[in-house]
Amino acid sequence: xxxxxxxxxxxxxxxxxxxxxxxxxxxxxxxxxxxxxxxxxxxxxxxxxxxxxxxxxxxxxxxxxxxxxxxxxxxxxxxxxxxxxxxxxxxxxxxxxxxxxxxxxxxxxxxxxxxxxxxxxxxxxxxxxxxxxxxxxxxxxxxxxxxxxxxxxxxxxxxxxxxxxxxxxxxxxxxxxxxxxxxxxxxxxxxxxxxxxxxxxxxxxxxxxxxxxxxxxxxxxxxxxxxxxxxxxxxxxxxxxxxxxxxxxxxxxxxxxxxxxxxxxxxxxxxxxxxxxxxxxxxxxxxxxxxxxxxxxxxxxxxxxxxxxxxxxxxxxxxxxxxxxxxxxxxxxxxxxxxxxxxxxxxxxxxxxxxxxxxxxxxx
Amino acid sequence: xxxxxxxxxxxxxxxxxxxxxxxxxxxxxxxxxxxxxxxxxxxxxxxxxxxxxxxxxxxxxxxxxxxxxxxxxxxxxxxxxxxxxxxxxxxxxxxxxxxxxxxxxxxxxxxxxxxxxxxxxxxxxxxxxxxxxxxxxxxxxxxxxxxxxxxxxxxx
Numbered sequence: 001x002x003x004x005x006x007x008x009x010x011x012x013x014x015x016x017x018x019x020x021x022x023x024x025x026x027x028x029x030x031x032x033x034x035x036x037x038x039x040x041x042x043x044x045x046x047x048x049x050x051x052x053x054x055x056x057x058x059x060x061x062x063x064x065x066x067x068x069x070x071x072x073x074x075x076x077x078x079x080x081x082x083x084x085x086x087x088x089x090x091x092x093x094x095x096x097x098x099x100x101x102x103x104x105x106x107x108x109x110x111x112x113x114x115x116x117x118x119x120x121x122x123x124x125x126x127x128x129x130x131x132x133x134x135x136x137x138x139x140x141x142x143x144x145x146x147x148x149x150x151x152x153x154x155x156x157x158x159x160x161x162x163x164x165x166x167x168x169x170x171x172x173x174x175x176x177x178x179x180x181x182x183x184x185x186x187x188x189x190x191x192x193x194x195x196x197x198x199x200x201x202x203x204x205x206x207x208x209x210x211x212x213x214x215x216x217x218x219x220x221x222x223x224x225x226x227x228x229x230x231x232x233x234x235x236x237x238x239x240x241x242x243x244x245x246x247x248x249x250x251x252x253x254x255x256x257x258x259x260x261x262x263x264x265x266x267x268x269x270x271x272x273x274x275x276x277x278x279x280x281x282x283x284x285x286x287x288x289x290x291x292x293x294x295x296x297x298x299x300x301x302x303x304x305x306x307x308x309x310x311x312x313x314x315x316x317x318x319x320x321x322x323x324x325x326x327x328x329x330x331x332x333x334x335x336x337x338x339x340x341x342x343x344x345x346x347x348x349x350x351x352x353x354x355x356x357x358x359x360x361x362x363x364x
Numbered sequence: 365x366x367x368x369x370x371x372x373x374x375x376x377x378x379x380x381x382x383x384x385x386x387x388x389x390x391x392x393x394x395x396x397x398x399x400x401x402x403x404x405x406x407x408x409x410x411x412x413x414x415x416x417x418x419x420x421x422x423x424x425x426x427x428x429x430x431x432x433x434x435x436x437x438x439x440x441x442x443x444x445x446x447x448x449x450x451x452x453x454x455x456x457x458x459x460x461x462x463x464x465x466x467x468x469x470x471x472x473x474x475x476x477x478x479x480x481x482x483x484x485x486x487x488x489x490x491x492x493x494x495x496x497x498x499x500x501x502x503x504x505x506x507x508x509x510x511x512x513x514x515x516x517x518x519x520x
Contacts, residue, residue, distance in 0.1 A: 330379070
């Protein structure tokens, strides 16, 4: 997808600008950096706004106001926080494994950013059009675990190590129900391409995959949502960072910009899993109405479809993000054994049964 | 097996109950008060800061004597033409002295309110201010009387 765009820009430049004779490789590298910067900037902006929204939602749910001093309604709070974190001293503990300690936040952040490369944000809008999109996402999101374990191990702190190990156990367990949900989607759609899966759900709300085989697909959606919450360490599954038990878990020893990277990774991940849920089950950028509103109003232009599609995509994903925040400030934290019980005794058998029944249903 | 599904059902429904409670607070009126812009309405008998209306003071020295921590310094001069002051019972009193110094060192104050209870004219009272902090101890000493107008010394 991105390659076609770069090619289009190149041919446009060659036709309209007189003498630009850039080597093809350089051309691609420059434009890859530009598009990468756009995605990175967008993700960092989202992470900042999500951190603000989280605090605001938390405040509202607890009958207080949350940050509302910096900028209108406190909207610029994340800038203030960011500046504060950049200005802070960058501490590295003496007992730390220096190389791993420095590397860990970037590994985690790249894992998060990698997910964004395969998401179809709207019609014609996306970085890649991978045929193995789902598999790629499942694979690249595991980088996050490696980052967390690296951070936990290299800090030279027993609480960090405990947090890292808990996180590893949790994420590896919860990847199995997620994998089964993905498998069921692949069975229903017949493809791993995220764009094709979205196209399949065109039409209206009844064509969304959540409503394909009721109530089984709804149960699967619920399972995916719960498991993805555990995957990104959100409360009630935040045992890797449980403040009251192990201080801050894997990011206890981090400060300044490295901590900001963990923070952005966390919120970026939150958006990524919500976006995946909305693409797989809720139709991605497809309108819930049988038509696109902007197209119905102003005519059948592809640009309008893309704009409105992006709006729907954001709306669905952000609704799920809000649901995650809402759950976070409602539920207490699980114990480690309860967490494992939930995964292995509840989510796994039910998702397996759903997959089996859907398979049989599709045969009939 | 029945227990298994029952416990899942109970878990899910109780989560929904909890979410219903929290979302109610999301839309309810917030308990936060935006402090510098909004302020508490203090109760009538709130003991903030000791203040004095020196035009009512008859220099009876009641407050100076009753104060457990001796924070009031009062100086006065006799006047030739006594002014009249109405006391709390509605009777007229002669004000034979003019207050030249009424100093309250609020850093010592224990906010007992004894000085106010006995004041015959109601000159001394507690204000509703509660932001009493300041940068130095000298700032905590408040003056409530105009110092005497000393005529400028004649040049010789």
